[in-house]
Amino acid sequence: MAEYFTDLLPRVLSRRTVLKTALFGAAGLTLATLTKGCATAPALGFPTIYPNTDDKITLPEGFEHGVVIRWGDALDGGENLDWNRIHQTVTEADVQRQQQCFGYNCDFVGYQTTPDGKHLLVVNHEYTNPELMFQTVGDRPNQWQAALQREAHGLSIVEIAKNTKGGWQYVKGSPYNRRITGSSLCEISGPAKGHPLLKTAAEPTGTRVNGTLNNCSAGKTPWGTVLTCEENFHTYFGGSDSNLTGMVKELHKRYDIPNERADRYGFYLYEDRFNIEKEPQEAFRFGWVVEVDPLSPDRAPIKRTALGRFRHEAATTVIAPDGRVVVYMGDDERFEYAYKFVTKGKYQANDRAANLNLLDEGELYVARFNDDLTGEWRAIARVEGSTITPNPNLPTAFQQDPALCFIYTRAAADALGATKMDRPEDFEWNPVTKSVWLALTYNEKRKAQATDGANPRPENVMGHVIEIIEQGNNPTALQFQWRLPLLCGDPTASEQNRQLVLYGAPTNGEVPPISAPDNLTFDRAGNVWIATDGNPGSERLGKNDGVYVLNPFRRELKMFLSGVPGCEICGPEFSSDYQTFFCAIQHPGEGAKSTADLPTRWPYGEEVVVPRPAVIAVWRRDGREVSA
Numbered sequence: 322m323a324e325y326f327t328d329l330l331p332r333v334l335s336r337r338t339v340l341k342t343a344l345f346g347a348a349g350l351t352l353a354t355l356t357k358g359c360a361t362a363p364a365l366g367f368p369t370i371y372p373n374t375d376d377k378i379t380l381p382e383g384f385e386h387g388v389v390i391r392w393g394d395a396l397d398g399g400e401n402l403d404w405n406r407i408h409q410t411v412t413e414a415d416v417q418r419q420q421q422c423f424g425y426n427c428d429f430v431g432y433q434t435t436p437d438g439k440h441l442l443v444v445n446h447e448y449t450n451p452e453l454m455f456q457t458v459g460d461r462p463n464q465w466q467a468a469l470q471r472e473a474h475g476l477s478i479v480e481i482a483k484n485t486k487g488g489w490q491y492v493k494g495s496p497y498n499r500r501i502t503g504s505s506l507c508e509i510s511g512p513a514k515g516h517p518l519l520k521t522a523a524e525p526t527g528t529r530v531n532g533t534l535n536n537c538s539a540g541k542t543p544w545g546t547v548l549t550c551e552e553n554f555h556t557y558f559g560g561s562d563s564n565l566t567g568m569v570k571e572l573h574k575r576y577d578i579p580n581e582r583a584d585r586y587g588f589y590l591y592e593d594r595f596n597i598e599k600e601p602q603e604a605f606r607f608g609w610v611v612e613v614d615p616l617s618p619d620r621a622p623i624k625r626t627a628l629g630r631f632r633h634e635a636a637t638t639v640i641a642p643d644g645r646v647v648v649y650m651g652d653d654e655r656f657e658y659a660y661k662f663v664t665k666g667k668y669q670a671n672d673r674a675a676n677l678n679l680l681d682e683g684e685l686y687v688a689r690f691n692d693d694l695t696g697e698w699r700a701i702a703r704v705e706g707s708t709i710t711p712n713p714n715l716p717t718a719f720q721q722d723p724a725l726c727f728i729y730t731r732a733a734a735d736a737l738g739a740t741k742m743d744r745p746e747d748f749e750w751n752p753v754t755k756s757v758w759l760a761l762t763y764n765e766k767r768k769a770q771a772t773d774g775a776n777p778r779p780e781n782v783m784g785h786v787i788e789i790i791e792q793g794n795n796p797t798a799l800q801f802q803w804r805l806p807l808l809c810g811d812p813t814a815s816e817q818n819r820q821l822v823l824y825g826a827p828t829n830g831e832v833p834p835i836s837a838p839d840n841l842t843f844d845r846a847g848n849v850w851i852a853t854d855g856n857p858g859s860e861r862l863g864k865n866d867g868v869y870v871l872n873p874f875r876r877e878l879k880m881f882l883s884g885v886p887g888c889e890i891c892g893p894e895f896s897s898d899y900q901t902f903f904c905a906i907q908h909p910g911e912g913a914k915s916t917a918d919l920p921t922r923w924p925y926g927e928e929v930v931v932p933r934p935a936v937i938a939v940w941r942r943d944g945r946e947v948s949a
């Protein structure tokens with residue numbers, strides 16, 4: 322694939338030409354003609370499917386799927402949640418059962434094997450849908466409905482085993498099984514540990530916090546831990562900010578706290594720490610990347626504050642040639658930023674314990690994309706031991722209190738002229754192309770005058786994908802080049818900014834429409850697997866969300882999976898032999914106002930009145946690798 326790395330656009334192109342090229346495939350000067358594909362690379366080994374609105378999982382011919390685990394399945398040896406009764410009424414005993422049962426709205430799915438040959442999935446539980454869980458929730462949940470939702474957040478670690486059909490099922494009662502919820506004890510480490518802003522009346526040391534919330538996507542580290550990401554953490558904090566002053570008020574405003582969605586969960590009605598009138602500082606203890614060790618059930622999750630505080634979508638790692646570890650991260654909000662963190666220390670392949678605190682020291686950067694297809698990483702701050710060195714160009718507040726670089730990361734990025742992106746979602750190093758892929762899900766609020774090279778579409782309702790090529794293909798580099806392999810859309814759309822553009826060229830109607838790219842993963846060949854979030858009932862495609870595969874060598878796009886009504890698809894992941902594809906079917910039925918109005922009760926199977934978020938496995942009937 323050597324030619325893949327040399328086919329960057331010539332840097333002499335003017336911005337105007339670049340934009341025309343990226344957007345419209347200008348005649349005679351398309352990315353496709355300026356750059357070479359690799360026609361000898363293997364083609365995707367399945368026929369594409371197309372978006373639909375069916376109440377079933379759709380796959381190409383020759384594939385099967387099965388449910389691995391669903392909301393409420395017991396991880397211990399006890400009873401499953403009684404969904405039907407919970408639909409009517411929730412008790413304290415149900416809340417306690419939820420602490421031992423698979424949580425709601427599964428997002429990230431991480432597969433790994435254990436030293437004793439077992440197979441584990443680590444699964445995030447991003448949020449809850451009270452309107453789908455409970456028949457009568459009213460404007461606000463009652464005490465037990467709120468508590469059950471809190472315990473359905475967090476993540477699950479669960480052992481799985483192959484079944485006789487070719488799929489997988491979870492192992493009930495495995496000693497590896499574990500729930501971490503919105504109330505589990507977590508530690509705080511890194512530059513913000515013990516900072517005055519992280520201290521609360523109930524926990525005056527600023528070193529511990531109960532719970533991790535809104536765990537969206539995540540990443541696996543080379544040393545076998547998982548970095549689970551607190552995304553929309555602001556949505557749990559309610560109350561009035563009218564009595565707040567100074568830095569506390571300013572920070573909360575920049576992070577959208579208090580938030581109207583707090584009523585949906587109701588935590589702040591029953592727990593003072595979520596009510597900013599009663600406890601103004603609990604929210605500073607959320608919005609972090611949290612490291613979890615699936616192999617150590619007794620070890621508390623650790624909030625790694627050196628990775629900054631924002632709406633963390635995911636945190637994916639790669640080992641640089643010199644052994645340092647680089648973590649790529651997106652802040653999923655309109656006009657927010659793409660970041661990376663480079664560790665001070667080096668990964669030790671044969672010394673797991675030496676890697677367990679690597680993420681507490683290093684340097685945090687934010688991305689600036691230039692219109693000439695170049696870009697740079699601008700340093701926010703470096704942390705080494707107890708010394709924090711902020712970028713000297715940051716305003717006085719950051720020089721006087723350097724830990725603010727990590728607590729108030731968004732404002733530091735503002736001050737450094739970082740590029741405001743169209744909602745950065747997954748951001749991942751592709752080990753085959755040795756480039757970094759960033760999904761930008763959509764941003765309908767971008768005005769024409771605010772477009773730039775990397776976010777070229779006004780009213781970007783369809784989203785796009787950027788590829789970043791770090792200088793020398795080295796993830797620690799501070800300079801990069803970038804291009805737009807995929808502007809999402811419908812090949813048959815009449816409006817230009819809703820059309821599908823692949824490597825600068827429009828496509829024909831045989832290519833499946835795609836929009837709202839969110840989670841990414843790669844198969845053994847380096848193909849880019851893209852899960853989408855945002856189509857059902859929207860102005861985008863108005864069809865079910867799905868999974869697509871971009872072959873970056875042949876410049877080919879196919880659709881692999883379609884979900885059920887209302888769901889997004891998350892956590893695309895492969896087993897280590899690439900014979901199984903795992904993904905999460907999150908919030909099936911979302912969009913319905915109540916359970917009287919459901920478009921789906923997926924995954925069926927029992928006398929159950931509500932749909933249930935679940936993880937599924939997909940495999941080929943003939944046993945070959947999924948993408949072969």
Ligand code: FEO
Pocket residue numbers: 447537538552634653746839
């Ligand atoms: Fe939870 Fe950005 O998706």
Ligand code: CA
Pocket residue numbers: 537538634746839840854
């Ligand atoms: Ca996501």
Ligand code: CA
Pocket residue numbers: 746762839854
């Ligand atoms: Ca999303």
